[in-house]
Amino acid sequence: QSALTQPASVSGSPGQSITISCTGTSSDVGRYNFVSWYQQHPGKAPKLMIYGVSNRPSGVSYRFSGSKSGNTASLTISGLQADDEADYYCSSYTSATWVFGGGTMLTVL
Amino acid sequence: QVQLHESGPGLVKPSETLSLTCTVSGDSSSRNYWSWIRQPPGKGLEWIGYIDYSGSTNYNPSLKSRINISMDMSKKQFSLNLRSVTAADTAVYYCASEGVFGEAVAFDSWGQGTLVTVSS
Numbered sequence: 001q002s003a004l005t006q007p008a009s010v011s012g013s014p015g016q017s018i019t020i021s022c023t024g025t026s027s028d029v030g031r032y033n034f035v036s037w038y039q040q041h042p043g044k045a046p047k048l049m050i051y052g053v054s055n056r057p058s059g060v061s062y063r064f065s066g067s068k069s070g071n072t073a074s075l076t077i078s079g080l081q082a083d084d085e086a087d088y089y090c091s092s093y094t095s096a097t098w099v100f101g102g103g104t105m106l107t108v109l
Numbered sequence: 110q111v112q113l114h115e116s117g118p119g120l121v122k123p124s125e126t127l128s129l130t131c132t133v134s135g136d137s138s139s140r141n142y143w144s145w146i147r148q149p150p151g152k153g154l155e156w157i158g159y160i161d162y163s164g165s166t167n168y169n170p171s172l173k174s175r176i177n178i179s180m181d182m183s184k185k186q187f188s189l190n191l192r193s194v195t196a197a198d199t200a201v202y203y204c205a206s207e208g209v210f211g212e213a214v215a216f217d218s219w220g221q222g223t224l225v226t227v228s229s
Contacts, residue, residue, distance in 0.1 A: 045220065
């Protein structure tokens with residue numbers, strides 16, 4: 001069970017859009033639509049931002065969107081705001097277990 | 110959603126057993142899976158394992174030989190035991206619950222996390 005692959009860091013200016021990739025295999029991301037994304041601010045617990053590849057829970061801004069193509073899922077944040085600066089983790093279900101990505105630090109310039 | 114709260118020792122000696130409990134509050138009637146997830150300082154998240162409503166468990170293969178997850182839902186609690194700990198087990202430990210969203214599931218409820226340090 002290997003961790004999903006995410007870029008270590010991404011950055012963008014306020015108002016811009018950024019995309020974070022999450023690459024897995026045909027046994028996890030490619031096989032199941034149980035990909036989710038979490039936002040984590042320093043010292044806080046993760047917060048669910050996207051579930052089922054592309055769905056937003058109630059209360060999450062429309063600026064957050066998700067997609068998947070093959071073994072790679074993506075999180076896009078549009079209209080970047082200062083409060084979006086955080087770590088982001090993807091996760092996928094795989095054979096009755098869960099695997100997370102290594103995390104991506106988003107810096108809002 | 111449900112509310113989750115971890116409790117247990119913040120310091121464990123090497124080779125001993127790490128024991129944590131997660132207390133559940135709120136409406137848990139629709140919740141079927143209860144997980145433990147950890148995060149070493151400055152690193153990413155690692156899923157440890159879950160216990161389901163029937164008491165069946167499933168563990169991360171890399172930790173399977175050292176883990177036991179149990180529950181006592183009469184007390185609305187589930188617990189983690191991790192044996193033979195080393196410094197590499199130092200982490201913030203979270204308990205989490207999967208919410209069901211149609212045909213999808215995801216961790217929508219998390220405890221605040223508790224730091225466990227392994228040191229003599």
